Amino acid sequence: MSEVAKIYMEKFGLDQRPFSLVPDPDFLFWSPGHRRAYTMLEYGLYTGAPITLISGDVGIGKTTLLHHLLKQVGEDITIGLIANAHGGRGDLLRWVLMALDQTTTPESSYVDLFKQFQTFLIEEYAEGRKVVLIFDEAQNLDRETLEELRMFTNINANKDELLQLILVGQPELRTLVRRPDLTQFAQRIAASFHLSAMDEATVTEYIHHRMERAGAERRIFTPEATSRIFGATQGIPRLVNQLADFALIYASSDDLDEVDGTTIENVLRDGVFFAGVLRLENAVI
Structure with a gap:
């Protein structure tokens, strides 16, 4: 586990990383x-x-x-x-x-x-x-x-x-x-x-489920944040995990108590969410 992940885990009261890209049946969300x-x-x-x-x-x-x-x-x-x-x-x-x-x-x-x-x-x-x-x-x-x-x-x-x-x-x-x-x-x-991919309501439930499973005792992602995550990922779980993980890193580095829509926009603006951007570009083509 990266040192950055450990920092945001401490910041948000998590006992494990919530959005790993490795398949984990213990985090399975039953959409x-x-x-x-x-x-x-x-x-x-x-x-x-x-x-x-x-x-x-x-x-x-x-x-x-x-x-x-x-x-x-x-x-x-x-x-x-x-x-x-x-x-x-x-x-x-x-x-x-x-x-x-x-x-x-x-x-x-x-x-x-x-x-x-x-x-x-x-x-x-x-x-x-x-x-x-x-x-x-x-x-x-x-x-x-x-x-x-x-x-x-x-x-x-x-x-x-x-x-x-x-x-x-x-x-x-x-x-x-x-x-x-x-x-x-x-x-x-x-x-x-x-x-099929998840719809927006399911993406919101998915994010909160994984955060709670990782030890979060409160809602960290705002409704605007989950909505923007859905828009950028098209409801694909692996992409949701990647973008949400970046968002936690950004929020922690900015010393924020929650992940809001601006945080998601910052991640997207900086181009670090490469896989999601590539998928959207291919979809347009």
């Missing part, structure tokens, strides 16, 4: 959209959906929801989390087996890897455990990889499927799976949700 997205994650997981798909813009809170889900699953579910998988056919299986803590050898052929994977699924099933593969940043997967994943979901024992997939990614993921040549894949998606 209506996040609650619905998580409900669909649970629905897909516990009803045996072959494929569950959750999409949303960068910084919307998808990874935070995943980490919360991982904390809730019981011992009867084996989770493999894969982020930014890439490569060819055999590479995908290596990523998957590595996520499931299975050792592979460089000389293993695709057939060897698939047999190892299938054996693992059967053994887990025999022990009463279901296997779930979660792909984060799944918009980076190509058509061939998605088709390979669909074939994985065909592995079954009698009427029971041995594998479930959860795909989480940016909006391009939904565009990808709607391609005519991925119709069979799309038909296996039994649960899906698109997580």
Whole structure:
């Protein structure tokens, strides 16, 4: 933690940093959209959906929801989390087996890897455990990889499927799976949700929630400040965190007792909120 953050924490009576950019399930704010997205994650997981798909813009809170889900699953579910998988056919299986803590050898052929994977699924099933593969940043997967994943979901024992997939990614993921040549894949998606940005009222609640969670005993951000934060961030949680963090630094350095609209304007005027400015410029274009 930076020395600057420690200074504003002392200034505003906080016991931890409220607006970290690192996903933290302990700070999870249940906006209506996040609650619905998580409900669909649970629905897909516990009803045996072959494929569950959750999409949303960068910084919307998808990874935070995943980490919360991982904390809730019981011992009867084996989770493999894969982020930014890439490569060819055999590479995908290596990523998957590595996520499931299975050792592979460089000389293993695709057939060897698939047999190892299938054996693992059967053994887990025999022990009463279901296997779930979660792909984060799944918009980076190509058509061939998605088709390979669909074939994985065909592995079954009698009427029971041995594998479930959860795909989480940016909006391009939904565009990808709607391609005519991925119709069979799309038909296996039994649960899906698109997580949208927060509206102004929700952004206000979000800011106050995180401040209270960090130990604040009073409202530090004025209504004008939260309104300006919403306008500058378009309701994207990661951008809200970044701008609010800068605002606390500015207010502390100016020895202010609260963050007001002028504080937000000063942050924006100085250009330190680069990610938000870039997003707005791209939106205009």
